[in-house]
Amino acid sequence: MKIMAINGSPRRAENTARLLHKALEGAASLGAETEYIDLYPLKYKGCLSCFYCKRKDKEHGVCIVKDDLTAVLERAKQADALLFGSPIYFMNLTSGMQAFLERFFFSQYIYSREIPSVLGKTIPSAFLYTMNATEEQADAFHLKDSLAAYEWAAAGILGAKPYLFYDFNTLQFKDYSKYESSIFSEEEKRDYHEKHSAEVAEKAYELGKQLILDAQKL
Numbered sequence: 027m028k029i030m031a032i033n034g035s036p037r038r039a040e041n042t043a044r045l046l047h048k049a050l051e052g053a054a055s056l057g058a059e060t061e062y063i064d065l066y067p068l069k070y071k072g073c074l075s076c077f078y079c080k081r082k083d084k085e086h087g088v089c090i091v092k093d094d095l096t097a098v099l100e101r102a103k104q105a106d107a108l109l110f111g112s113p114i115y116f117m118n119l120t121s122g123m124q125a126f127l128e129r130f131f132f133s134q135y136i137y138s139r140e141i142p143s144v145l146g147k148t149i150p151s152a153f154l155y156t157m158n159a160t161e162e163q164a165d166a167f168h169l170k171d172s173l174a175a176y177e178w179a180a181a182g183i184l185g186a187k188p189y190l191f192y193d194f195n196t197l198q199f200k201d202y203s204k205y206e207s208s209i210f211s212e213e214e215k216r217d218y219h220e221k222h223s224a225e226v227a228e229k230a231y232e233l234g235k236q237l238i239l240d241a242q243k244l
Contacts, residue, residue: 027238028059030105032098034112034123036066041156041196045230046111049154052234053107056242061105063098065122070095072125079133087144089133099130106244107150107237108184113196114157117172124176131179148185150240152233153177156193158210164194186240191233193226195219 031050035042043064050060070093078090089099102108112123119127134143153176157164164170170190180188195218199205202212 027053027057027106027241028061028104029053029107029109029234029237029241030061030063030102031109031111032063032065032102032123032126034065034110034120034126035156036120036122037113038064038066041193042111042113042154045154045156045191045193045227046109048227048230049109049152049234049237052231053238054234055231056235056238058107058234058238061101065126068094068098070125070129073128073132080136086136087134089129091129095126095129098126099133102130103134103145105149106241109152109154109234109237110180110188111154111156114155114159114169114173117167117169119173119176127176127179131176131183134183135179143183143185145183145185148244150186150189150237150244151180151184152189152191152237153180154191154193154230154233156196158196158198159194161192161194164192189233189236191230195222 029050031046033043033046046062050062054060071091074091076090078084079086079088110123112119134145136144159169177188177190195215197215197219199207
């Protein structure tokens with residue numbers, strides 16, 4: 027069994043990255059091979075809408091664009107489980123993660139009612155979201171609705187409804203005094219983090235295990 031975690035955060039050692047690594051630890055505890063990808067050091071673009079992946083005279087499911095994402099896409103197709111991690115910027119995934127999902131999901135979909143995906147297998151998956159917003163703020167702005175399209179695409183193309191993991195009220199800065207951030211209470215944030223960080227990490231660990239358990243059943 028192999029699980030791939032894709033980090034869509036430009037901050038390569040912060041909230042999203044830590045939880046993805048924790049999830050991979052959980053998967054590894056069941057003997058899974060793990061791979062971790064940081065997207066932001068890679069040079070790549072989103073979908074170019076060339077439709078090569080849908081040509082009847084070509085192999086379906088192949089993105090013709092050649093860049094740093096090419097090999098990652100091929101390995102993602104071979105994985106037994108996938109974990110997509112992204113902080114939430116302006117109520118959505120980061121641009122890097124959106125570009126990755128455009129290339130990955132669109133190349134596996136061929137406008138066919140009979141063939142919703144050309145992957146040829148089911149891949150259990152999860153979206154791991156980290157955000158500065160509290161759970162109450164996220165609900166007030168209907169954040170989950172703004173992310174639903176990617177989750178719907180994952181369900182159809184990967185063949186199973188993805189797990190959803192939310193880490194709310196994250197710490198953005200190590201030293202809040204250096205930044206204009208008066209709309210936040212640093213004390214409240216640090217108190218929340220102190221109370222909940224271990225629980226959140228444990229849930230991420232269990233998420234990694236669950237993805238492998240699901241993959242083993244297929």
